[in-house]
Amino acid sequence: MEDRFSHSFTIRGKHFIDAGKVSTEIKRLLKELGVRADIVRRVAIATYEAEMNVVMYAKDATVTLELTPRDIRIVIDDRGPGIADIELAMQEGFSTATSEMRELGFGAGLGLPNIKKNSDDFKIGSTVGAGTKLEITVFIN
Amino acid sequence: MVLSDVQDLLSCEVVTGGEYLNRPVTYGCASDLMSDVLAFSGPGALLLTGLVNVQTIQTAHIAELNAIVLVRGKKPDRNVIEAAREKEIPLLATPYSMYEACGILYRAGIPSTMVCPQSQASPRVHR
Numbered sequence: 001m002e003d004r005f006s007h008s009f010t011i012r013g014k015h016f017i018d019a020g021k022v023s024t025e026i027k028r029l030l031k032e033l034g035v036r037a038d039i040v041r042r043v044a045i046a047t048y049e050a051e052m053n054v055v056m057y058a059k060d061a062t063v064t065l066e067l068t069p070r071d072i073r074i075v076i077d078d079r080g081p082g083i084a085d086i087e088l089a090m091q092e093g094f095s096t097a098t099s100e101m102r103e104l105g106f107g108a109g110l111g112l113p114n115i116k117k118n119s120d121d122f123k124i125g126s127t128v129g130a131g132t133k134l135e136i137t138v139f140i141n
Numbered sequence: 142m143v144l145s146d147v148q149d150l151l152s153c154e155v156v157t158g159g160e161y162l163n164r165p166v167t168y169g170c171a172s173d174l175m176s177d178v179l180a181f182s183g184p185g186a187l188l189l190t191g192l193v194n195v196q197t198i199q200t201a202h203i204a205e206l207n208a209i210v211l212v213r214g215k216k217p218d219r220n221v222i223e224a225a226r227e228k229e230i231p232l233l234a235t236p237y238s239m240y241e242a243c244g245i246l247y248r249a250g251i252p253s254t255m256v257c258p259q260s261q262a263s264p265r266v267h268r
């Protein structure tokens with residue numbers, strides 16, 4: 001494995017047809033790079049929840065994946081409405097999902113707490129009217 | 142237990158993935174909420190759901206589930222079947238309701254993968 005691997009991806013908001021493509025690709029890459037299966041699963045779940053949030057709530061996002069011998073870092077930086085009350089959004093059960101999103105099986109209000117649960121380090125920042133940025137770190141070993 | 146036993150127990154029609162019926166089934170989960178599945182399922186779990194769309198398949202792939210059983214005789218549409226085939230996730234359909242299907246599998250000894258803190262004192266499987 002190289003010392004550092006890094007790659008960028010784009011997620012399109014409201015584009016439900018492609019929802020999950022980026023997390024699937026990241027999952028595939030990490031597997032191929034020889035990352036342990038349980039770590040790959042945690043990263044994939046966290047990234048997928050973040051990707052679905054971009055698809056449901058934002059315009060678009062840039063995702064960067066960085067792999068070092070010590071950790072995996074995923075940054076999801078979106079352009080969108082932002083989150084006014086982050087503390088509230090982080091609570092289990094809080095959701096502003098529309099009925100259309102709920103029909104697809106989303107809107108339990110579990111995504112953000114689940115991202116945090118699967119991360120060893122998790123940062124979230126948001127500016128209303130501009131966008132939201134998530135930084136997910138998962139340690140290797 | 143393997144997937145073909147689940148097929149027998151629940152009188153399933155195999156929608157796609159007949160070549161994977163020898164996959165082991167050691168625990169299951171049931172939900173129509175994808176975040177529930179992502180938060181509480183373990184790798185290799187069997188998912189029972191009444192909601193199947195491309196996102197269900199995507200979720201199963203990300204969470205590394207072994208198979209999906211669609212309850213109440215629902216029929217997935219073609220792009221869902223195509224996605225399941227591509228992701229190598231067997232898709233079965235049972236005429237039983239969610240409650241019945243879960244009950245049958247639970248009684249046959251398949252425990253839950255959704256270990257919620259509140260359910261620590263849950264009763265053991267009774268036959």
Ligand SMILES: Nc1ncnc2c1ncn2[C@@H]1O[C@H](COP(=O)(O)OP(=O)(O)OP(=O)(O)O)[C@@H](O)[C@H]1O
Nearest residue numbers: 053057089095096097106107108109110111112176
């Ligand atoms: N990228 C984002 N941009 C704007 N708002 C967001 C974003 N991500 C989350 N939110 C807001 O935070 C709420 C909670 O998000 P969370 O992912 O925890 O739950 P959910 O998406 O509503 O449901 P689930 O993830 O269980 O399907 C959302 O309903 C939405 O209002």
Ligand SMILES: [Mg+2]
Nearest residue numbers: 049053111112
């Ligand atoms: Mg969400």
